[in-house]
Amino acid sequence: MTAAMQDHEIVRKLAADFLYHQAKAQTGETTITMGQVDKRLNLAACQSPVAFLPSGSKAWGKITVGVRCTAPVNWVIYLQANVQITSEYYVASRTLSQGQLVVPDDMSKIKGDISNLPAGIVTNPEQVLGKSLQSSVSSGTPLRVDLFRSPAVVQQGQSVRVVSNGPGFQVATDAQALNNAAEGQVAKARTSNGQTISGIAKAGGIIEITY
Template identity: 40%
Template sequence: MSAAVEQFLEAQTKGLPGAVSYTFGPLDRHAQQAACSAFEPFLPPGNRLWGRSTIGVRCLGPTAWSVYVPVQVKITGKHLSAARQLAAGQVIAESDLSLVDGDLGALPATVLTDPRQAIGKALRNGLAAGQALRSDALITPWAVQQGQMVKLLANGPGFTVTNEGKALSNATDGQLIQVRTNSGQIVSGIARHGGVVEVRY
């Protein structure tokens, strides 16, 4: 049974960032004594192989039974942290980040490991220097905000037309947005940073 658990852990932790090591608790007495021809390890719903976790093991025969085994997954790797104190709403630049070595398994599973996951996004709340950066702490900033005057840019084969209008909603970079032109016409386009909306014909 230990071999089945170990194979399962090895397969399930293969894609995790960093160097992975794990330990699992002793199997209960019933599991050690009961006859079993085949074991099937599984991850109980809501569990992740990250830090302290639990895996289940089913016996497929001759008698069906299940046990749960505590596991500790240690992931040694680099994660992002704040290089200095960062304010809420601040848009992250590369200079705001530092890569730190540590046990990712001791941090939330939402911890970020690649600067590209954070650069250009804004912080929901302030961060102290050295604090780990998590995906749930970031929001994509609006490229265009409702009521903002925007520049409409229409490109077609051999022509470019510019116009102005008022954004009818908020949109992040790359999102579809509707704009009311000065003449009252409503057009749709793709929001871009800098208050630009690209209209395609």
């Protein structure tokens, strides 16, 4: 008796559905173009084939997606696919300088394929407004979140207020900041008696220590 063979179209649909699910993590419209299964390939029918991405692969752009079977037989095949994600994102509307604080006029919203752009593309201006650039960018450059840093709320040499909190007590003392720190980062300071302390930088020149 001839063994049942796997329908190639079921394999392609499984892979496409898997890629659509993966692409949901991205904001935008998804278009998937699936390659064909080699017609010369005779695969035994599989009870529950499973689609997967090879280790280290991203889920968009020109990619390879795998489908494996473990019962009643073992086989693995790979298909080529192109996952295009069209979404709105932001580019520099003019040349921006290192250290510059970004305002709305510094950004322009465009719509295009983001599948081949680097990770961390800015899709919402609130992600970067009021932050400063770590390096200069030219006009038209897609903006990435990792190009920016939050402004320092504690600056080296500044007089700061160190607030220590613990169960049933709060103590505050003046000190001098030893480093720059954005809100939520670790800041160090030296108190009037020469003691060096570390705490969390807060807006208003405050370093908070929680016990």
